Amino acid sequence: MDVKERIKELTEILTKYDYHYHVLDEPLVDDATYDSLLAELKKLEKENPGLVLAHSPTKRVGGKVLAGFKAVQHGTPMLSLGNAFNSSDLEDFAIRAKKKTSQPLTYVAELKIDGLAVTLTYENGMLVRGATRGDGQTGEDITENLKKIKSIPLKLTQPVNIEVRGEVYMPKLAFDKLNEQRKQEEKPQFANPRNAAAGTLRQLDTSIVAKRNLSIFFYSIANSDEFGSTHSENLSALKELGFRVNPNYKKLSSIEEVYAYCNDWQQKRENLPYEIDGVVIKIDSLSIQRELGYTAKSPRWAIAYKFPAQRSFSKLLDVTFT
Numbered sequence: 020m021d022v023k024e025r026i027k028e029l030t031e032i033l034t035k036y037d038y039h040y041h042v043l044d045e046p047l048v049d050d051a052t053y054d055s056l057l058a059e060l061k062k063l064e065k066e067n068p069g070l071v072l073a074h075s076p077t078k079r080v081g082g083k084v085l086a087g088f089k090a091v092q093h094g095t096p097m098l099s100l101g102n103a104f105n106s107s108d109l110e111d112f113a114i115r116a117k118k119k120t121s122q123p124l125t126y127v128a129e130l131k132i133d134g135l136a137v138t139l140t141y142e143n144g145m146l147v148r149g150a151t152r153g154d155g156q157t158g159e160d161i162t163e164n165l166k167k168i169k170s171i172p173l174k175l176t177q178p179v180n181i182e183v184r185g186e187v188y189m190p191k192l193a194f195d196k197l198n199e200q201r202k203q204e205e206k207p208q209f210a211n212p213r214n215a216a217a218g219t220l221r222q223l224d225t226s227i228v229a230k231r232n233l234s235i236f237f238y239s240i241a242n243s244d245e246f247g248s249t250h251s252e253n254l255s256a257l258k259e260l261g262f263r264v265n266p267n268y269k270k271l272s273s274i275e276e277v278y279a280y281c282n283d284w285q286q287k288r289e290n291l292p293y294e295i296d297g298v299v300i301k302i303d304s305l306s307i308q309r310e311l312g313y314t315a316k317s318p319r320w321a322i323a324y325k326f327p328a329q330r331s332f333s334k335l336l337d338v339t340f341t
């Protein structure tokens with residue numbers, strides 16, 4: 020096999036191992052095997068820089084210092100969500116929706132990841148741009164930082180043009196380790212995983228992002244009506260394309276079931292390896308979503324059920340001594 024074929028083969032093998040490890044959370048090989056293949060690819064790429072592929076796994080490590088972040092106009096605005104705090108707020112949401120359509124409503128309930136929203140654009144299945152939400156209309160181009168997050172695919176399983184949205188977050192364990200390390204270095208600690216994730220994505224030195232163990236769950240397709248007729252079909256399409264989707268979403272046929280799901284996860288949230296601040300409820304049918312439309316800043320077909328703030332010790336200190 021010539022060196023071009025070996026580089027291609029190593030790139031595909033390591034991309035598959037990354038997908039199984041970081042997207043499916045099901046490693047195929049041990050670290051030693053992975054590291055020796057990566058070392059061989061790094062060596063071949065160093066000797067043949069013209070043969071490096073755009074989605075090479077070697078782009079995930081190391082990095083450079085950027086001058087700044089360019090502004091990005093979102094083709095489809097990144098909206099915020101209306102809030103519900105109890106069962107009657109949820110019933111009001113359902114009643115308002117029922118007024119605008121005669122069709123029976125099916126909901127999708129999904130965990131509300133407490134991170135920061137990003138949008139990613141792929142052309143012919145290749146990641147071309149990633150940006151923060153910003154004010155919903157204009158965000159910052161953080162493509163180089165997002166490429167360092169191993170659960171964000173650089174190349175999809177199909178050569179599609181798609182824009183997807185997800186929530187970048189820092190797992191609780193990574194957050195505790197980072198704060199422990201910052202304490203040793205006498206640096207200020209982060210108040211919570213969301214701030215740690217936001218602070219990391221604002222780094223101009225992309226090699227720092229590579230070391231911070233950020234992750235992501237994808238939750239919507241921006242140019243959505245090309246991939247399915249319901250939100251749950253879109254979530255399946257996202258998974259088939261290679262995106263990491265939170266496995267705890269559920270299709271439910273009444274607002275009472277939605278409320279039960281919210282209570283269930285309010286109890287179980289502290290056992291999760293990442294922070295959630297509630298549940299996002301969406302009407303499943305995309306045609307009913309289109310019928311319901313939007314208010315000035317959020318969709319009428321989705322709502323966030325918010326959990327009461329979790330009284331962790333560090334938060335208690337915050338409240339007590341600030």
Ligand SMILES: NC(=O)c1c(N)nc(OC2CCCC2)nc1O[C@@H]1CCC[C@@H]1O
Nearest residue numbers: 098099129130131132136186238239299
């Ligand atoms: N944080 C989340 O887990 C989450 C989610 N699971 N689903 C959505 O759906 C979008 C699409 C329609 C309107 C909001 N948004 C989420 O987070 C939003 C993004 C911006 C403000 C909230 O954090």
